[in-house]
Amino acid sequence: xxxxxxxxxTLSVQEGDSAVIKCTYSDSASNYFPxxxxxxxxxxxxxxxxxxxxxxxxxxxxxVTLNKTAKHxxxxxxxxxxxxxxxxxxxxxxxxxxxxxxxxxxxxxxx
Amino acid sequence: xxxVSQSPRxxxxxxxxxxxxxxxxxxxxxxxxxxxxxLGQGPEFLTYxxxxxxxxxxxxxxxxxxxERPEGSVSTLKxxxxxxxxxxxxxxxxxxGPGDTEAFFGQGTRLTVV
Numbered sequence: 001x002x003x004x005x006x007x008x009x010t011l012s013v014q015e016g017d018s019a020v021i022k023c024t025y026s027d028s029a030s031n032y033f034p035x036x037x038x039x040x041x042x043x044x045x046x047x048x049x050x051x052x053x054x055x056x057x058x059x060x061x062x063x064v065t066l067n068k069t070a071k072h073x074x075x076x077x078x079x080x081x082x083x084x085x086x087x088x089x090x091x092x093x094x095x096x097x098x099x100x101x102x103x104x105x106x107x108x109x110x111x
Numbered sequence: 112x113x114x115v116s117q118s119p120r121x122x123x124x125x126x127x128x129x130x131x132x133x134x135x136x137x138x139x140x141x142x143x144x145x146x147x148x149x150l151g152q153g154p155e156f157l158t159y160x161x162x163x164x165x166x167x168x169x170x171x172x173x174x175x176x177x178x179e180r181p182e183g184s185v186s187t188l189k190x191x192x193x194x195x196x197x198x199x200x201x202x203x204x205x206x207x208g209p210g211d212t213e214a215f216f217g218q219g220t221r222l223t224v225v
Contacts, residue, residue: 004168006153032169032211043115043202044154051211089153093211097167101153 005104006090013080014110021105023090032093033073035064038104039086040089047088048075080109113137117203117217124193124224132188132220136205143186144214146202154202160186161209180187193224 003026011017018038025033031052036044050057050073057064061080066073077084090102116135124130136143141162146154147170156170162183171178175194180186190197200221204214 034213036216043218046213049213075186091153095211097159097161097209098156098170099214100156101146104151104153 004090004092004100004102006105008105009103009109010106012108012110015080015082019077019080019107019109021075021088021090021107022072023074023092023102024070025092025100026071027092027094028071030071030094033064033066034091034093034099035075036088036089036091036101038089044089058093073098077107078111080107082109082111085109112187115203115205115215115217117201117220119220121176122220122222124222125193125222127192128224129189129191130193130222132190132201132203132222134186134188134205134217135204136184136186136203137215138184140205140207140215142206142209142214143180144204144206145186145188146204147172148200148202148219152198157188157201190222193222195224198222 006023034049037047038044048062061078063076087106088103089104091099093099118133125210143160147152156163159167159180160180175191177189200219203217206212206214
């Protein structure tokens with residue numbers, strides 16, 4: 001069945017360093033890959049997304065890369081700041097009616 | 112309001128009690144999703160509505176779970192005879208399209224079954 005694996009589950013970086021979170025998916029029909037950020041006690045919010053016809057997308061300090069052959073996609077955050085601390089979820093949409101989420105990565109940015 | 116609104120924010124239910132969770136999606140959004148989020152986990156899909164039609168309910172964990180969206184706007188998730196394992200945050204999300212567009216989440220309802 002559909003599955004999204006996300007690594008690492010916890011990531012601690014120094015302020016100013018880069019953070020990378022990786023996800024793999026199983027359904028070759030997947031065509032839309034959003035990333036959500038969830039701060040403690042708050043709702044998940046979309047921070048960036050990528051579609052299957054694109055290999056990379058960048059928005060200021062955030063970038064996402066997609067490798068369809070290997071079925072994996074990654075979130076890259078550069079020049080991390082304390083306010084980047086949150087749980088990040090990758091997800092994939094296969095064209096049905098459901099978006100499958102990864103288990104999440106808890107990012108700590110130490111000042 | 113401008114965003115997805117859920118009520119109540121917190122619900123404590125005694126085991127065996129029925130509960131009803133409400134979701135007000137963004138006006139005009141065709142798609143509505145319910146997710147269950149256990150502590151420390153990602154959201155798990157429960158069910159999907161396109162307008163008033165429930166097109167996918169494959170994620171509902173048992174027949175104690177029931178969802179409806181009778182007029183294509185407000186949705187209610189009902190859980191009958193609650194069990195302790197039902198304790199979780201229940202998230203509602205809405206989007207303009209079926210799934211390949213941004214989903215806007217509500218704040219969630221934290222259900223605790225005691």
